[in-house]
Amino acid sequence: AQTVTQSQPEMSVQEAETVTLSCTYDTSESDYYLFWYKQPPSRQMILVIRQEAYKQQNATENRFSVNFQKAAKSFSLKISDSQLGDAAMYFCAYLEETSGSRLTFGEGTQLTVNP
Amino acid sequence: NAGVMQNPRHLVRRRGQEARLRCSPMKGHSHVYWYRQLPEEGLKFMVYLQKENIIDESGMPKERFSAEFPKEGPSILRIQQVVRGDSAAYFCASSLLAGYSYNEQFFGPGTRLTVL
Numbered sequence: 001a002q003t004v005t006q007s008q009p010e011m012s013v014q015e016a017e018t019v020t021l022s023c024t025y026d027t028s029e030s031d032y033y034l035f036w037y038k039q040p041p042s043r044q045m046i047l048v049i050r051q052e053a054y055k056q057q058n059a060t061e062n063r064f065s066v067n068f069q070k071a072a073k074s075f076s077l078k079i080s081d082s083q084l085g086d087a088a089m090y091f092c093a094y095l096e097e098t099s100g101s102r103l104t105f106g107e108g109t110q111l112t113v114n115p
Numbered sequence: 116n117a118g119v120m121q122n123p124r125h126l127v128r129r130r131g132q133e134a135r136l137r138c139s140p141m142k143g144h145s146h147v148y149w150y151r152q153l154p155e156e157g158l159k160f161m162v163y164l165q166k167e168n169i170i171d172e173s174g175m176p177k178e179r180f181s182a183e184f185p186k187e188g189p190s191i192l193r194i195q196q197v198v199r200g201d202s203a204a205y206f207c208a209s210s211l212l213a214g215y216s217y218n219e220q221f222f223g224p225g226t227r228l229t230v231l
Contacts, residue, residue, distance in 0.1 A: 004157075043204060045158075045222035091157055101148065101171050103208075103220060105157035 002027045004094050006106035013082045014114050020067075021077045021109045023092030033095040034068065034075045035103070040088040048090070051075065079111075087113045117142065119209050119223035127229045128197050136192040136226045140209030147190045148220060149182060152204040164190060197230045204228075 003026045013019035025034070036048040051059045051068050058066050063083075067076045079086055092106040120139040128134050140147050145166050150158040163171040164184040175182065179197075184190040194201055204227050208220035 043225050043227075045206060045208075045225075047219065050219075101146075101163040102160040102174070103148075103150070103158070104160070105150075107157045 002029075002094050002096065002104045004092050004104050004106040006092055006109050008109045009107070010110045010112070012112040012114060013079070015082055015084060017082055018078060018080045019082055019111065021079075021090055021092075021111070023075045023077070023106055025073050025075065025092070025094050025104075027073070027094065027096070029096055031096075034066075035093040035095070036064070036066070036077045037091045037093060037105075038086075038088045039091060039108070045091075049077065082113050084113050084115060087111055119207055119221050121205075121207050121223035121226050123226060124224060125227050125229070127231060129231050130198060131196050134194040134197050134201070134228055136194075136205050136207075136228070138190040138192070138207030138209075138223060140190070140207075141221055144209035144211050144221075146210045146212065146218075147184050148208045148210075149190075149192050150206045150208065152206060152225070154203070158206060161192075194228075197228075199230050202228055202230045 005024045008022055032053045034051045038046045038048050049059050049061045049064050051066055058068050063080045065078045089108045089110050091108045094104045119141055122137050147164045149161040151161055152158045160174040162175050162182045167186050179195045181193045204225045206225045207223045210218040210220045212218045
């Protein structure tokens, strides 16, 4: 079974600085997708960024970028120029290409942004 | 285009009562997924449905839980004889397609169930 591990229950960053959230996963599949979701206090799940496993290029979305290391099964999220609105719980998630149904989530990292 | 809608947003039940959670997918979406988030944990997959069919219920507890997605109307997650351990946030997501090509799952705002 696939598992997703986030080893940092909490992280903090100063406003305008950069922070990296870690995620590792375990799978025997070669085709899959990886995601970072943001869950603010409203609890709404918001997709931040997505990475296809077959793509070697790391995904970027404005201030958000990932470092995808397929061999190491590592998928970290870098947030540049952190803003107060980035404060939230961040979840790493995995989706298998062939099943296309269930998302497997990590336990989450609570990010605090200090002014 | 309205997003995924869930109601109620908050539901309080006493032990032994039934809880019904509703999910209306985004317009045009025919695939619905239910996830449960226990306090201080990540989301856990429960069930995946298409119209009138349960495709994958491997994450559903064997007893007291059931789900449906009828031809007309919202998807319903039903919990019979609730216990305190059922207290959690229940999220619904929908997608346009599923299977061998990726299709983003769009999440609703969740229903927070509290069992007294």
